[in-house]
Amino acid sequence: MFESGSRIIRDGGKLAFEYVPDRVVCRDVQMKELEVNFRPLVSGGRPCSSFLTGGVGTGKTVTAKRFVADMASYLHSHGGTMDSVYVNCRIRNSEYTAILDILRHFDPGCPDRGFSAEEMLQSIGRHVASGARPFVVILDEADSLLRNNGRNIIYQLSRFSESLSGRASLSLMIISQTSISGMLDEASISTFRRGNTVRFNLYSRDELRQIVAARAELALYPGVISGECLDLVASLAEGYGDARFAIEVLERAANIAEGEGGGTVTADNVRTAGAMIYSDVSESKLEDLDLQRMISLLAISRAMKGMPHVTLTAAEKTYAVVCEEYGQPARKHTQFWTYVQDMERSGLLTTEVRREVDGGRTTYISMENIPPREMGKKLEYIIDAKGYEAGSREFR
Ligand SMILES: Nc1ncnc2c1ncn2[C@@H]1O[C@H](COP(=O)(O)OP(=O)(O)OP(=O)(O)O)[C@@H](O)[C@H]1O
Ligand SMILES: [Mg+2]
Numbered sequence: 501m502f503e504s505g506s507r508i509i510r511d512g513g514k515l516a517f518e519y520v521p522d523r524v525v526c527r528d529v530q531m532k533e534l535e536v537n538f539r540p541l542v543s544g545g546r547p548c549s550s551f552l553t554g555g556v557g558t559g560k561t562v563t564a565k566r567f568v569a570d571m572a573s574y575l576h577s578h579g580g581t582m583d584s585v586y587v588n589c590r591i592r593n594s595e596y597t598a599i600l601d602i603l604r605h606f607d608p609g610c611p612d613r614g615f616s617a618e619e620m621l622q623s624i625g626r627h628v629a630s631g632a633r634p635f636v637v638i639l640d641e642a643d644s645l646l647r648n649n650g651r652n653i654i655y656q657l658s659r660f661s662e663s664l665s666g667r668a669s670l671s672l673m674i675i676s677q678t679s680i681s682g683m684l685d686e687a688s689i690s691t692f693r694r695g696n697t698v699r700f701n702l703y704s705r706d707e708l709r710q711i712v713a714a715r716a717e718l719a720l721y722p723g724v725i726s727g728e729c730l731d732l733v734a735s736l737a738e739g740y741g742d743a744r745f746a747i748e749v750l751e752r753a754a755n756i757a758e759g760e761g762g763g764t765v766t767a768d769n770v771r772t773a774g775a776m777i778y779s780d781v782s783e784s785k786l787e788d789l790d791l792q793r794m795i796s797l798l799a800i801s802r803a804m805k806g807m808p809h810v811t812l813t814a815a816e817k818t819y820a821v822v823c824e825e826y827g828q829p830a831r832k833h834t835q836f837w838t839y840v841q842d843m844e845r846s847g848l849l850t851t852e853v854r855r856e857v858d859g860g861r862t863t864y865i866s867m868e869n870i871p872p873r874e875m876g877k878k879l880e881y882i883i884d885a886k887g888y889e890a891g892s893r894e895f896r
Contacts, residue, residue: 506758507721507724507758507761507763508720508721508724508754508757508758508763508764508765509719509720509721509754509755509758510719510720510721511718511719512719513719514715514718514719515715515719515747515750515751515754517744520562520565520566520569521562521566521714521715521718522566523566523714524559524562524563524566525707525710525711525714526703526707526710526711527559527563527700530552530559530563530698530699530700531563531566531567531570533550533698534550534563534564534567534698535567537549537550537696537698538550538567538571538671541571541582541634541636541669541671542571542574542575542580545633545634545666545667545668545669546634546661546669547634547660547661547669547670547671547672548671548696549658549671549672549673549674549691549692549696550672550673550674550696550697550698551674551675551676551680551692551696551697551698552564552673552674552675552676552697552698552700553675553676553677553678553679553697553698553699553700554677554699554700554701554702554808555677555700555702555741555742555808556677556740556742556744556808557703557740557741557742557743557744557745557746558700558701558702558703558741558742558743559700559703559743560640560675560677560700561640561675563700564586564638564640564673564675565586565638568584568586568636568638568673571636572584580633581633582633582634582635582636583631583633583634583635583636584635584636584637584638585601585602585605585635585636585637585638586638586640587601587602587637587638587639587640588640588641589639589640589641589642589643589644589645589650590640590641590644592645593644593645593647593648593650594645594648594649594650595617595645595648595649595650595652595653596617598639598645598650598653599617599620599621599624599653600612600620602620602624602637603620603623603624603627606623606624606627607623607627617652617653621656625660625663625664628660628664628668628669628670629664629665629668631668632666632667632668633667633668634667634668634669634670634671635668635669635670635671636670636671636672636673637657637670637671637672637673638673638675639654639657639672639673639674639675640675641675641676641677642654642674642675642676642680643676643677643678643680643683646676646680646683646684647683651683651684651685651688654672654674654684654688655684655685655687655688657670657672658672658687658688658691659687672691674692677808678809678852678854678864679854680692681854681855681857682854682855682856701741702740702741702742702806702807702808703737703741703742703743703746704738704741705734705735705737705738706734708733708734708737708738708741708743708746709730709731709733709734711743711746711747712730712733712734712737712746712747712749712750713730715747715750716730716750719750719751719754720754720765723764724754724757724763724764724765725750725753725754725764725765726764726765728767729753729765729766729767729769729770732767732770732771733746733749733750733753733770733774734746736749736770736771736774737749738871739806739870739871739872739873739874740870740871741806741871745777748773748777749770749773749774749777750773751773752772752773752776752777753765753769753770753772753773754769756769756772756773757769778870778874785846785847785848786848786878786879786882787882788846789843791826791828791883792828792831792839793839793842793843794879794882794883795819795822795823795826795828795883796815796819796836796839796840796843797843797848797849797875797879798822798876798879798880798883799815799816799818799819799821799822799823800815800818800819800840800849800865800867800872801867801872801873801875801876801879802818802822802872802876803815803817803818804867804872805872806872806873808866809852809864809865809866810864810865810866811862811863811864811865812837812840812851812862812863812864812865813862815840815865816833816836819836826883840865848867849865849866849867850865850866850867851863851864851865851866852864852866
């Protein structure tokens, strides 16, 4: 078992989820924006802040880590210095555990539950002051923290530098898939409103192709995967725009090929890998939906148009169009909303209510497990296969 030598994978670590490549492909614009945001830190040790936002697997985490590491080496090679800590707020999702994580960067033995959050913040302040250098805190998946009453920590950290002097400062890099302004207090919002938001668009097929090609070069033996197979990985991932999905397909396909012992990754290995990942959304969940719910979900899938989410209002407009297409009466708003909530309970989509800058509230719908276009195709197929007749309310 496992004894045969590897012929496909040269370095599996390079396919690992947390691996940070030397260069983040196709993210030059975002790296440049971060450079602009953090210039005051590099030139004068002043505190800076950035908010990184975008859909699943669009490279927020990897870009933030790469940027901070590059900034540190730049400073070191120019006679300067800085320090940083990375906190994943999905894991450290309370104010207390997030602060403890930051403190443990300075004091690894700091006991759990020994101090209050206030005392820990003071202690962090003393460490930053005595370090006399810029300190960057990366709060990744910050929305988890904010949903869990974590707004105080962001406020405290964003004000931190006011009590520091010299080259000691605290800068914040906040990462979230969704907008967080509705969850912050006014003072913190103003810190993150000064043009320092860095957006991560979904990757195009061509960008995904470049990302997997670069990763294959690092992780696999030369020549074991053809250009056509890389194209295939990119087109499977295209509907998601998600690099994590693309790299996962590459990794699974490479493992399947390794198991077969043929010495190359074939198109079928890639297809099998893709199908394994797609099947996460079980067809049976869709088959259980009635016609109105299927139409609603189809409308939402179409309304997404490659975006990470769509507003309830925009989805409802498309719903009216799809109802017409299938000769069905469009239900009223409250009924449509009930369908959306039902489907959220089944894990087919997620909704989020956000406070907008003008004070109003907007409901956003997103679909994380499957590319909306694939979902749309599946639904059209099921509706067809069930023999639905236009104009009738029932399936045949
Ligand atoms: N431009 C890129 N070049 C190379 N690798 C990338 C790039 N973008 C993403 N990746 C890789 O894809 C995976 C997902 O990226 P990352 O974790 O940065 O996404 P994310 O935007 O933080 O997603 P999430 O919101 O789900 O946390 C990682 O393994 C990362 O190394
Ligand atoms: Mg991330």
